[in-house]
Amino acid sequence: MTTSVTIDSVTKRFGDTTAVDAVSFDIAKGEFFTLLGSSGCGKTTLLRMIAGFMRQTSGHIRFGGKIIDHVPPHQRNTGMVFQNYAIFPHLTVFDNIAYGLRARRRGKAQIEREVRRMLDLVRLGHLAHRRPRELSGGQQQRVVLARAMVIQPDVLLMDEPLSNLDTEMRMHLRSEIRSLQRQVGVTTIYVTHDQEEALLMSDRIAVMSRGRVEQLDVPHRIYSEPQTLFVAGFIGENNLLPGTVLRREADGGAIIELAGGGRLRGASTTTGDGRACIVSIRPQDIDIADASNGTEPSLAGTVGDIQFLGGAVKLMVDIGADKPLTVALPGRRDMAMPTLGSPLRLRVPAHAVRTFQPEAGA
Numbered sequence: 001m002t003t004s005v006t007i008d009s010v011t012k013r014f015g016d017t018t019a020v021d022a023v024s025f026d027i028a029k030g031e032f033f034t035l036l037g038s039s040g041c042g043k044t045t046l047l048r049m050i051a052g053f054m055r056q057t058s059g060h061i062r063f064g065g066k067i068i069d070h071v072p073p074h075q076r077n078t079g080m081v082f083q084n085y086a087i088f089p090h091l092t093v094f095d096n097i098a099y100g101l102r103a104r105r106r107g108k109a110q111i112e113r114e115v116r117r118m119l120d121l122v123r124l125g126h127l128a129h130r131r132p133r134e135l136s137g138g139q140q141q142r143v144v145l146a147r148a149m150v151i152q153p154d155v156l157l158m159d160e161p162l163s164n165l166d167t168e169m170r171m172h173l174r175s176e177i178r179s180l181q182r183q184v185g186v187t188t189i190y191v192t193h194d195q196e197e198a199l200l201m202s203d204r205i206a207v208m209s210r211g212r213v214e215q216l217d218v219p220h221r222i223y224s225e226p227q228t229l230f231v232a233g234f235i236g237e238n239n240l241l242p243g244t245v246l247r248r249e250a251d252g253g254a255i256i257e258l259a260g261g262g263r264l265r266g267a268s269t270t271t272g273d274g275r276a277c278i279v280s281i282r283p284q285d286i287d288i289a290d291a292s293n294g295t296e297p298s299l300a301g302t303v304g305d306i307q308f309l310g311g312a313v314k315l316m317v318d319i320g321a322d323k324p325l326t327v328a329l330p331g332r333r334d335m336a337m338p339t340l341g342s343p344l345r346l347r348v349p350a351h352a353v354r355t356f357q358p359e360a361g362a
């Protein structure tokens with residue numbers, strides 16, 4: 001039976017290195033939960049502790065409220081799909097998938113039924129008698145998935161399962177894994193460094209950095225409401241510019257001056273008056289201001305570079321700061337294409353302007 005998972009103040013130290021630092025969160029039954037972070041942030045170490053391959057230095061791990069710290073890996077009933085998948089080269093697709101059921105001494109008829117069901121789910125029924133070397137990389141990975149799911153694990157653990165595949169296969173398998181997971185309803189913990197994969201697949205994401213969880217939330221809030229400078233820089237393309245909060249206003253908003261002299265209004269800030277901050281603005285939140293509307297607050301700049309990307313047009317706008325401001329405009333047929341070197345005014349809505357303390361996560 002699939003189960004909830006609780007990580008309770010889990011720390012793992014290797015000598016002087018704290019790989020996982022007092023991490024706590026709950027994963028709901030049936031949830032697709034992703035640990036996202038760059039190399040060395042501790043995500044694999046955390047997953048290996050959940051699998052039972054490694055024991056935490058302190059803290060507890062619970063499955064369905066029960067502490068499993070002392071339970072060896074093979075008794076945790078987890079399905080595992082790891083980077084260097086090991087399917088048995090000498091066994092057919094059918095026998096690879098049946099392996100876990102045979103190890104659990106299930107009856108022949110039950111094995112036949114359950115393996116067939118999995119083969120249908122991963123759409124490999126017609127290849128049941130092939131051997132792994134006769135399959136594509138993506139088909140092999142579907143065998144690994146089927147093999148992990150057929151035992152009806154309490155928790156499915158996946159560590160970068162798509163990293164060895166080409167882009168097309170990776171795209172395809174992302175949605176396939178997600179829809180399979182929804183059908184089966186198994187609690188899944190997925191490790192990746194690929195933010196796009198995390199945003200696309202997950203119910204919730206824990207963004208990790210230096211052994212800690214920086215932010216834990218649903219994908220759209222991780223993207224649109226980053227809580228730390230690290231998350232603002234790590235997830236999606238962003239402009240991160242040094243600035244100063246000139247003054248805060250009664251409604252919680254603030255007037256912010258960017259390095260280079262341009263001024264903006266932000267809807268909220270926790271930075272005090274006169275204090276330095278890092279201003280974050282998504283490129284697609286910036287618009288070209290309406291020249292006929294002289295009262296509209298706007299930022300002056302010069303077009304330094306234009307990148308035509310088909311669906312979008314990116315402008316690198318010099319606003320007098322160390323680095324240009326990236327502006328992404330939708331590539332509409334009727335858009336008036338700015339010209340290189342021309343001056344323009346940019347409109348930045350206050351709700352799109354976020355501020356962070358320079359030292360946080362820097």
Ligand code: ATP
Binds near residue numbers: 019
């Ligand atoms: P990657 O994506 O590169 O696998 P990761 O985010 O999964 O990275 P971990 O493998 O969990 O990171 O490593 C976290 C930290 O712990 C790193 O600094 C790593 O060097 C260290 N570490 C991991 N395993 C060991 C070990 N067995 N002995 C010593 N240090 C280790």
